[in-house]
Amino acid sequence: MTENQQNVLELRDVAVHFGGRGGLLGSSGVVVKAVNGVDLDIRKAETVALVGESGCGKSTLSNTIVGLQAPVSGSVKISGEEVVGADRRKLNDIRRKVQMIFQDPALSLDPRSTIGATIGEPLIVRGIVRGKALKERVGELLTQVGLRPEHADRYPHQFSGGQRQRVVIARALALEPDLLICDEPVSALDVSVRAQILNLLVALQQRMGVSYLFVSHDLSVVRHICDRVVVMYLGRFVEIADRDTFFADPKHPYTRALMSAVPEADPVVQRGKQRFILQGELPSPANIPSGCAFHTRCPLATEICSKVRPELTPRPDGARVACHHA
Amino acid sequence: MSVIASAHAVRQRLRRVPLSVIVVSILLSVIILLAIFAPFFAPADPNNQTLLARLKPPGFSYRGITYWLGTDDLGRDLISRTLYGARISLGVAVLSVVVSTLVGVSLGMLAGWFRGWTETIIMRLVDIMMSIPAILLAVLTVAVLGPGFLKLVLVLGLTRWPRYTRVAYAQTLQVSNLPFIKASELAGAGAVRILFHHVLPNIAGPILIVATAEFGLMILMESGLSFLGLGIQPPSASWGSIMSVGRQYLERAWWIVAVPGVCLFLLVFSVNVLGDWLRDQLDPRSRSR
Amino acid sequence: QTKDTLTIDLPNDAATLDPHLQWNTDSYTVYRNIFDNLLTRDTSGKIVPQIATEWTYDNDTTITFKIRDDVTFQDGTKLTAEDVAFSIGRIIDPALKSPQLSQFDQIATAEAVDATTVKVTTKSAYPALLAQLVKLSIVPKAYVEKVGDQEFNLNPMGSGPYKLVEWQKGIATNLEAYDDYWRGQPPFEKVVFRAVPDVSTRIADLKTGKADLVRDVPPDQASTIESDSNTKLLSGETERVGYLYINAEAGPTKDLRVRQAIAYAIDKQGLVDALLEGYGKAVDIVGAEPIFGYTEEVEGYPYDPAKAAELVKEAGAEGATVEFLTSPSYPRALVEAIQQMVNEVGLNVTISSSDQATFLKRRQGDAENAGGMAFGAWSCACQDADGIIFPLFRSGSIWAKYKNEKYDALVDEARTILDEEKRKELYKQAYEILREDVPGLGLYQVYALYGAAKNLQWEPSANEAMFVMDMSWQQ
Amino acid sequence: MDPRPLLSVEDLTIEIDGANVVDGISFTVAPGKVMALVGESGCGKSLTSYAMLGLLPPAARRSGGNIRLDGRDLTALSEREFRKARGKDISIIFQEPSASLDPLTTVGAQIAAAYRTHHKVSRTEAYAKARQMLADVGIPDPDRRLHQYPFELSGGMCQRIMISIALICSPRVLVADEPTTALDVTIQAQILDLMKKLVADRGTAIVIITHDMGVVADIADDVAVMYAGRIAEVAPVEALFEKPRHPYTALLLASVPKLSDAPKADLATIEGRVPTPNEFGAGCRFADRCPLATEKCRAEQPPLFDCGGGHRSACWHIDRMAEIREIAA
Amino acid sequence: MLNYAVQRLIQAIVAIFGVLTIVFVVMHLSGDPTLLLVPQDASAEMIAELRHQLGFDRPIHIQYLDYLYGLTQLDFGISVVQRVPALDIVASRLPYTIQLAAGALVVAIGIGIPAGIVMATMRGSAIERILTAIVVTGQSVPTFLSAILLIFIFGVTLRWLPTSGAGELSAMILPSIALGALSMSTFARMTRIAIIDELGKDYVRAGRARGLSLGQVVFRHVLRNASIPVITIAALEIGNLLAGAVIIETVFAWPGIGQLAIQSIQSRDFLVVQVIVLLISFVYVLTSVLADLVYVVVDPRIRLVR
Ligand SMILES: Nc1ncnc2c1ncn2[C@@H]1O[C@H](COP(=O)(O)OP(=O)(O)OP(=O)(O)O)[C@@H](O)[C@H]1O
Ligand SMILES: Nc1ncnc2c1ncn2[C@@H]1O[C@H](COP(=O)(O)OP(=O)(O)OP(=O)(O)O)[C@@H](O)[C@H]1O
Ligand SMILES: [Mg+2]
Ligand SMILES: [Mg+2]
DSSP, rough: OOOOOOEEEEEEEEEEEEOOOOOOOOOOOEEEEEEEEHHHHHHHHTTEEEEOOSSHHHHHHHHHHSSSSSSSSSEEEEEEOEEEEEEEEHHHHTTTTTTOSSSSSHSSSOOOOOOHHHHHHHHHHHHHHOOOHHHHHHHHHHHHOOOGGGGSSGGGGGOOOHHHHHHHHHHHHHTTOOEEEHHHHHHHHHHHHHHHHHHHHHHHHHHOOEEEEOOOHHHHHHHHSSEEEEETTEEEEEEEHHHHHHOOOOOHHHHHHHHSSSSSSSSHHHHHHHHOOOSSSOOOOTTTTTTSGGGGGGGTTHHHHHOOOOOOOTTSSSOOOOOOOO | HHHHHHHHHHHHHHHHHHHHHHHHHHHHHHHHHHHHHHHHOOSSSOOOGGGGTOOOOOOEEEEEEETTBOOOOOOOOOOHHHHHHHHHHHHHHHHHHHHHHHHHHHHHHHHHHHHHHHHHHHHHHHHHTTTHHHHHHHHHHHHHHHSSSSHHHHHHHHHHHHHHHHHHHHHHHHTTTHHHHHHHHHTTTTTHHHHIIIIIHHHHHHHHHHHHHHHHHHHHHHHHHTTOOOOOOSSOOHHHHOOOOOOGGGTTOHHHHHHHHHHHHHHHHHHHHHHHHHHHSSSSSSSSO | OSEEEEEEESEEEEEEEOOTOOOHHHHHHHTTTTBBBBBBEEEOOOOESSSSEEEEEETTTEEEEEESOOOTTTTTTTTOOHHHHHHHHHTGGGGOOOOOOHTTTTTTEEEEEEEEEEEEEEESSTTHHHHOOOOOOOOHHHHHHHHHHHHHHHHHHOSSSSEEEEETTTTTTEEOOTTTTTOOSSSSSEEEEEEOOOHHHHHHHHTSOOOEEEEEOOOOHHHHHHHHHHHEEEEEEEEEEEEEEEEESSSSSGGGGHHHHHHHOOOOHHHHHHHTTTEEEEEESSSSSTTOOOOOOOOOOOOOOOHHHHHHHHOOOOOOEEEEEOOOOOOOEEEHHHHHHHHHHHOOOEEEEOOOOHHHHTTTGGGGGOEEEEEEEOSSSOOBTHHHHHHHSSTSSSOOOOOHHHHHHHHHTTTTOOOOHHHHHHHHHHHHHHHOOEEEEEEEEEEEEEEEEEEEEEEOOTTTOOOGGGOOOOO | OOSSSSSSEEEEEEEEETTTEEEEEEEEEOOOOEEEEEEEETTHHHHHHHHEEEEEHHHHHEEEEEEEETTGGGGGSSSSHHHHHHTEEEEEOSSSSTTTTTTTTTTHHHHHHHHHSOOOOHHHHHHHHHHHHEEEEEEESHHHHTTGGGGGGGGHHHHHHHHHHHHTOOSSEEEEEEETTOOOOOHHHHHHHHHHHHHHOOOEEEEESSSSSHHHHHHEEEEEETTEEEEEEEHHHHHHSOOOHHHHHHHHHHHHHOOTTTTTOOOOOOSSSSOOHHHHEEEEEEGGGTTTOOOOHHSOOOOOOOOOOOOEEEOGGGGGHHHHHHHHH | OOHHHHHHHHHHHHHHHHHHHHHHHHHHTTTOOHHHHHHTTTOOOHHHHHHHHTTSSHHHHHHHHHHHHHHHHOOOBBBEEEESEEEEEEEEHHHHHHHHHHHHHEEEEHHHHHHHHHHHHTTTSHHHHHHHHHHHHHHHHHHHHHHHHHIIIIIIIIIOOOOOOOSSSSGHHHHHHHHHHHHHHHHHHHHHHHHHHHHHHHHHHHHHHOOOOOOHHHIIIIIHHHHHHHHHHHHHHHHHHHHHHHHHHHHHTTHHHHHHHHHHHHHHHHHHHHHHHHHHHHHHHHHHHHHHHHHHHTTTOOOTOO
């Protein structure tokens, strides 16, 4: 966290909406506000975790960062270069610096391509290496993620889930990106395999200095791997804090609920825990409650919460929280 | 170990192939081989007429030639005609399926990938084509293009493509949302590469199923056109044209329809059984793991 | 056990029942039972009176008809010379857009002199006039003028033996006897003409008694009709001739030797025996016996494949591709058989089968694109050589892909004189030229085959007309 | 253990294509208790649950063992009799709640139909019962919900509906095959609480299948750890977490990140992968991956040794567990 | 809902207009009817004269605009062959076509769907094999052959049913079977596939888990879910049955649209063909709207938005 480090990612007031803008024959007219004005910086070799319930906009934000989804407003800069509004050529250049790992390794690999072809694809289409060199590079990448070069000729179905996720990581690393967006990279994996992948991600960061935006809802994983935590609720950030601060002293009521809901893998701790179970469910992002979006489920909610939307405000310990009552 | 394991897997998979599928595949191969090597198997020139030996029953001999499956209304050997007819029927069916697949799938993928205007135009065109009955369109087009093998293929191909477009379109929509396609995009692959390297192989299954269903239909369409006198040009014959001649002689010479009829049944049967099996294979639920 | 309804299966329904519009076989088969004609032919083919009782040539271009005075239309009004003159005038009026106009365009005027006399003038001497007038139906002037052309087509009314009860377009036409018919009580109470396009279905209808008479039975099917105890086969020699057109103006057949080779190559008798099962008679000229101008003096080409092959070789046309145009309307087997026969003498005949409209477009278009050969079965329903060889071979006619000035002169003359002996001689000479030049080759006289219920009595005529008036149940 | 278990699975063996995918597993559940079945993907947990309901897929066959419910051998029942038992004596809920409901029928109709399958009552009575059930599983505004379709409800809501359907005939055993895997953590907490409450109120015995050690720690009384179709270890939950007696369990627990771990430190992992059924050898199926493995492990299949206190483990080297804890740490 | 109606209307207009244009162009490229109308001995001038009178010598775009103008006046033109308004000709055939299509649909659905259900639920049984053979037969016998076989067996030999025509109800049976056979196969296959698809879904297992038998699950839940793909083909098949019956109608002398269509094409009776094509594409649009509405009834998830 030295001062002069450049940010690999800068998000400024990013908003992503779905639907609504259709013309004459447009769709239903309902606007889904998946992401609503978020700001975030990620430094080099930093891991930032993004947590939140299903449907709160985590994947949408991830897709926006890599340029798979256009925001309606705001700016996304990767290593200083603007993604929003970039043309195809430019976007392709920028994408060398940011890659993505998806949740389900089974769906992230083309079942009809050998993994060698899959890993080599970014190198081929960008004309970086060819022929024998390509083969070597693919072998290298496979070794890097703990597979063997001779695996290059196999098809995804010949691998286990954990191995497939390694292949996905190898492909993401092929272009030596500065930033890896990991959209729930381990939640589809078995417990024992999960550990392997987490170890791998940590090792790669230490070796290559790559930064991660790590999307997850498993707080124990988050605590293990990240430097900073961002909590998202209905398209907005409600709490941003360094890991230690975050886990020692969660401030937003939603964060606290989340923490108490995640079961600890220890019956003594788990059963002794003070439970704080949220009632109700996540409102639809097509119909976000007024004021603080969390007020419908918040045990601390008062009148002001339904009227005024709280801004992210810094706290003495460095955390920033969006709550009237925290 | 991996070699052993894969050999084992192959054996396992083969063991799971039902007997009917094996029988049917052999049957199909035999029909295809007979068609390809018709000149070797055919006992006589399929176009050689012997007017004095017309409409003779199976086993009839005339001037030292035995017509094992009888003769048609011009005294031509029915086995030979059926064998050569197989070439035409299969040829028309295969080629027209290929043509309609090429056209239909390309358009379907384009519509599904680019969406927007491309999608609107292509899919409305599909609607339009689908609402003109295929046989009428075929008759009209034959009238314009004229008859002949290649034109027939073209006509059938150009009237049937919308079916493939629909499937390819729906499948492309589905596949293009999968993470591996997004990953390719992130890798920097262009539309053409993604469509041909990633989308096409992954939508091939459902398209193959449509193609097997269409295959039999193409043979029927060709015979329908033959019946209307717009099919293959005489003296060449397809199974359809042999049957459409033979139907006049149901009472006098049943064998003329029976021989190609049985062949057609076996062919369509085989293709259907294979198609259904293929479908079940491609269904992820029926695959273990 | 005789029924009072006669059911006839035709390949198609009448396209129009207005007799002045259509001249296709199915239409006139139906409407000629509703209307009377000015003249008609007897079974031997001779032109005999019908509405006209007698006629005299005032000069080469004027002819006067005497009209019967005992004929009434089906609404009871009397048929007069007015109606006859109106009928002629109507068909030659361009406003009607009658496709038949060309058959009558030699007529200049027709006028009623008095109630029973009509005078017709032609533009020039026109020997075929009477033959053409056989095709003219007499329509009621008052009625047509009252209801208009369109309504008249839907609800026609004439003076014939049957009147229209119901026309289910495209399905069936139901007729009912006109009891006051001048030639006597019609033989059946009701007559139904059904449209049954498929010949196998027509035969099935006949066998099950759904139909009493069916038309267009192919020779191949004759035996199944004969062998059935409920049905019988009626066959009639017709004026129709099966012929082969050979393009004398383009392609390999432009060479006379090639055309002659084709003539030598074809085994007409073989075709008649095998494919027509004997229902036909080989001919040497493009014309059949019942026509005026038919001659046996012109020698035909014998079947001589060796000679044919030699001619092909001489012409250097071995393996030359000759396109054989055809359409589903022509017998496929015959076409294929001819193809093989011609191929055997060294030519390479390819069949191009397209639908009738396209076939006509090519066959009648310019010579370059009109194919090398085509089969045809020609009848002018006028029993006159003029109706055959003039349109087929006279240069300038749409069918002709042949030009011979001498020939043109002969047929031109023959159609403008009335002297029968002289005309016969001219046609004989014309046929000699055709034999020499082979722009076409007569193959056989067509026999019309009908399937009929066992107890139906009827004698088919040479012009293939189906007058219900001539039919009856056998007692 | 409880002298009179409500449900006992004895030596259950399930065969697919000639391989014993589930191989002689046994466990018991007492009334009002929660038994957790844990293990990696593909180890045979779901097959076991299907077998308990007599609903094995066509490819699978129970080739040995039996399942007793209150002493009655379910495997001996005819299909007809088994049908009567399903839903009434033993029920099941699945991982994907929304896929387990007929999308075209209102949830009320589905719950009522479930009741009417086993009780001869009028439609109105069944609906009343359904309404009551919805209230029991904590669905607000049950009257409105009764007339909604599954797609109108969230995943957590659907799972509650599934639980209503499973419990409406008051079965004595509820099998839950990964009931919360598809749900959000906040919703998962709600559902787990609901299940705990049901156990307490109705005395239903629950077999919960999961691979989430946190869920196990939260809800289970006893745990059976499965590995490659066999039971590796069975124990009361505290005992298992505190002192695992099988190397696999120990390593599994060690691979879950814990509070005590240093951040970004290496987690314990288990090298290799689970063997597929056709790779099963004669010995311990974990032998290939086990740091303690010896010749004996590879050659001979260990029985379930009783370690006292209801703790049983299928390992030849129970005495060397300290080594494992060393490795895991 | 309104949005849906507007969309459908625009789509329908586009589709029908497109069909009209395509058919118009193709028809006119294939020649005009003059040659077929004139007597065989007509001279070239006479033909040209008649062509001029009928207006076929005008440039195609003029004819097209002329035709479109007529349409805007709801004037579908007068058949040049029959000299009767084209609309009347088609209208007079419509009842027969509807009868036959309905008959065929009864055969297709009445046999096809139960057969598909049985084939899906009794996989591997002897009954399934027999049904498969029947279904394949339906798919592999050309209609011109099956039609004449039916006529020979049931008409000529057994004398049970009329051989042709459209008079009595019994005359409908054979053509309905002949026409329905192919659709029957399609329905059977689609139903089988749809049901097998559904049988693999979790709710089937869930249904059995609460004590229903497989049969009960199929009848209570699976059929309804499987009906959606079947409705889709049903909509497509209706359009096909209307004009797909060309050969059947010809063989059975059934005076429907199919027979009329082929005859009109062959005689280049343009205006009649246009009316037929217009009618069929209209029916096509109508059935697909109908199908949409049925989806909404069957499946509460589907809303009329697109
Ligand atoms: N293409 C789209 N069109 C319309 N709405 C969308 C689209 N993609 C996502 N949404 C909606 O946007 C909201 C945010 O979705 P997103 O996938 O970003 O959530 P998430 O936080 O990643 O959830 P999960 O944890 O389930 O992956 C959801 O309500 C979703 O339904
Ligand atoms: N229908 C089937 N046909 C063939 N094999 C099957 C079938 N169902 C399950 N299997 C195999 O049986 C084994 C056990 O499967 P099961 O579904 O019980 O695993 P699981 O423990 O429930 O896994 P998960 O945690 O992924 O749900 C697996 O190897 C699986 O491939
Ligand atoms: Mg997501
Ligand atoms: Mg499972």
